Amino acid sequence: MTDFMTILKERRSVRKYEEKEVPQEILDQILEAVRWSPSWANTQCWEVVVIKDSEIKTKLQETLVPKNPATKAIVSAPVLLALCGKRNSSGYYGGMVTTKFGDWFMFDLGIATQSLCLAAHHFGLGTVVVGLFDHDRAKTVLNVPAEYELVALIPLGYPAKISSAPGRREIQEFTHLNTF
Numbered sequence: 001m002t003d004f005m006t007i008l009k010e011r012r013s014v015r016k017y018e019e020k021e022v023p024q025e026i027l028d029q030i031l032e033a034v035r036w037s038p039s040w041a042n043t044q045c046w047e048v049v050v051i052k053d054s055e056i057k058t059k060l061q062e063t064l065v066p067k068n069p070a071t072k073a074i075v076s077a078p079v080l081l082a083l084c085g086k087r088n089s090s091g092y093y094g095g096m097v098t099t100k101f102g103d104w105f106m107f108d109l110g111i112a113t114q115s116l117c118l119a120a121h122h123f124g125l126g127t128v129v130v131g132l133f134d135h136d137r138a139k140t141v142l143n144v145p146a147e148y149e150l151v152a153l154i155p156l157g158y159p160a161k162i163s164s165a166p167g168r169r170e171i172q173e174f175t176h177l178n179t180f
Contacts, residue, residue, distance in 0.1 A: 014126025077155030
């Protein structure tokens with residue numbers, strides 16, 4: 001079994017996929033990783049739409065901005081996941097927002113997305129988080145209810161090509177002891 005740090009360091013954004021189906025058992029395990037992701041007061045504000053239908057994937061592809069590097073991946077990946085977050089839930093107590101930053105659903109979806117992508121990599125699958133698209137138009141394609149936001153599209157499949165790691169800042173470049 002691969003250790004966590006190896007999984008974390010070797011995971012890449014994948015935009016080219018093999019024409020090979022993702023077994024339902026593996027997809028279920030990836031969704032289990034989302035299920036166990038932490039969230040504000042355990043609100044679990046996420047919803048995931050699993051898209052395998054090629055017509056729906058094509059309609060979603062049409063919502064991407066021109067020259068988005070993930071344009072082909074939206075339709076070529078065997079599975080496309082749409083991550084949605086319930087508004088006015090995470091970061092709220094008694095219907096009132098409780099943090100300086102307001103609705104916390106984006107933070108919770110970020111955690112769930114990281115869990116999903118790392119789990120996929122653990123099972124030999126590739127992902128790329130796509131956020132540059134017409135969210136409202138894509139939300140309509142998927143019939144996402146008004147109280148939810150469609151935040152990210154994530155193609156999922158067996159990688160046909162894996163890129164090398166981009167550079168990273170050294171720890172001492174972003175850490176501060178006691179004060180900023």
